[in-house]
Amino acid sequence: MEEAVEIAKLRLFLALVASAENVDQLEPLPNIDFSLLAGNSLVGLTRVEGAQFESHFQQRQSSKTPGIQKQLFHQVAHETQGNLFRKSYQELLLEKNRLIDNYRHASLYADDLTALRHEIEAKKKEAGYALDEILLEQFQELGIKHEQATWNTAKNEPGKPIKRPLTLKDIAKLSPFHWGYEFDEILHKRGGFDAIITNPPWEIFKPNGKEFFEEHSELVSKKKMTIKEFEKEQAKLLKDEEIRTAWLEYLSSFPHLSGYFRNSSQYKNQISIVHGKKIGSDINYYKLFVELCFNLLRPGGRCGMVCSGGITSDLGAKQLREILFSKSEVDSLFGFSNERYIFEGVHHSQKLCILVFEKGGETHYFPAA
Numbered sequence: 001m002e003e004a005v006e007i008a009k010l011r012l013f014l015a016l017v018a019s020a021e022n023v024d025q026l027e028p029l030p031n032i033d034f035s036l037l038a039g040n041s042l043v044g045l046t047r048v049e050g051a052q053f054e055s056h057f058q059q060r061q062s063s064k065t066p067g068i069q070k071q072l073f074h075q076v077a078h079e080t081q082g083n084l085f086r087k088s089y090q091e092l093l094l095e096k097n098r099l100i101d102n103y104r105h106a107s108l109y110a111d112d113l114t115a116l117r118h119e120i121e122a123k124k125k126e127a128g129y130a131l132d133e134i135l136l137e138q139f140q141e142l143g144i145k146h147e148q149a150t151w152n153t154a155k156n157e158p159g160k161p162i163k164r165p166l167t168l169k170d171i172a173k174l175s176p177f178h179w180g181y182e183f184d185e186i187l188h189k190r191g192g193f194d195a196i197i198t199n200p201p202w203e204i205f206k207p208n209g210k211e212f213f214e215e216h217s218e219l220v221s222k223k224k225m226t227i228k229e230f231e232k233e234q235a236k237l238l239k240d241e242e243i244r245t246a247w248l249e250y251l252s253s254f255p256h257l258s259g260y261f262r263n264s265s266q267y268k269n270q271i272s273i274v275h276g277k278k279i280g281s282d283i284n285y286y287k288l289f290v291e292l293c294f295n296l297l298r299p300g301g302r303c304g305m306v307c308s309g310g311i312t313s314d315l316g317a318k319q320l321r322e323i324l325f326s327k328s329e330v331d332s333l334f335g336f337s338n339e340r341y342i343f344e345g346v347h348h349s350q351k352l353c354i355l356v357f358e359k360g361g362e363t364h365y366f367p368a369a
Contacts, residue, residue, distance in 0.1 A: 039177025
């Protein structure tokens with residue numbers, strides 16, 4: 001993810017250079033370090049409640065204060081609302097946004113700019129702990145636990161997973177992206193983004209053995225390989241303790257996140273209702289991103305995306321289609337296959353779709369092909 005952000009910065013710089021006809025027209029690239037951000041787009045808080053954040057933030061500050069100082073902290077915090085530790089969420093946001101604005105418009109020496117960037121990163125990191133704690137609470141309220149994959153050495157096969165409560169460390173491993181904090185002015189003051197352009201992954205969210213083991217075997221990395229050949233090579237690789245441990249950790253990263261995608265109110269339209277019954281289906285990234293984009297848009301905001309063709313035909317996407325038709329205006333819906341290899345590395349028969357919609361209103365008609 002970090003690499004993608006750096007590539008985006010480079011492409012913006014090249015576009016800036018290409019737009020200039022001569023050297024005099026070249027302008028310095030703006031400070032965009034806090035405009036292009038990396039993180040797990042699908043996991044995080046899209047809205048942040050001030051009171052809840054302040055509670056977690058103050059608890060964290062208090063826990064960092066040892067012994068007698070901690071007692072004094074509680075006493076002073078109780079006696080005065082102006083205590084530094086009792087800054088409101090809005091005050092913390094204003095401080096963060098002010099520093100970022102200074103950074104974007106800075107014309108200081110490199111050392112000063114670096115110090116300012118470090119100060120911003122430190123404040124965001126401290127806030128991130130409180131935000132992750134709120135997210136952890138959401139997981140816990142949904143009854144989601146961590147399921148550690150195990151190995152039965154006697155039978156030389158996977159064993160029964162061990163369940164345990166999730167920890168803050170588990171949440172941090174997900175690299176959550178807290179939209180409500182990072183883009184608070186857009187989401188809270190303006191109600192959402194004006195426009196979203198995206199090309200989300202089209203894969204199903206589940207363990208992919210071939211994808212994992214191809215990093216450990218040249219044989220697996222070959223495209224032509226029968227299921228029996230793969231299973232034989234996989235069994236051989238799992239005899240290596242280091243590879244087996246990595247495989248179990250990989251498997252352990254799916255169950256709790258799957259529980260979040262299936263039960264979080266943020267993704268309440270991933271399960272379709274047909275004739276009063278829930279229709280279960282695999283968790284697909286494109287479906288998650290369609291709903292996320294809808295949630296992040298302001299009323300009247302527009303989204304354009306390249307997604308799986310399943311949005312038009314999958315039974316599991318029925319609920320999403322109802323949102324698109326009853327709570328937004330679909331501008332266009334074009335399906336195609338990758339026969340001309342527009343997307344390299346994607347199978348030629350992969351069904352794709354270009355979807356454009358505006359949040360709000362309802363759809364009466366739209367061009368399609």
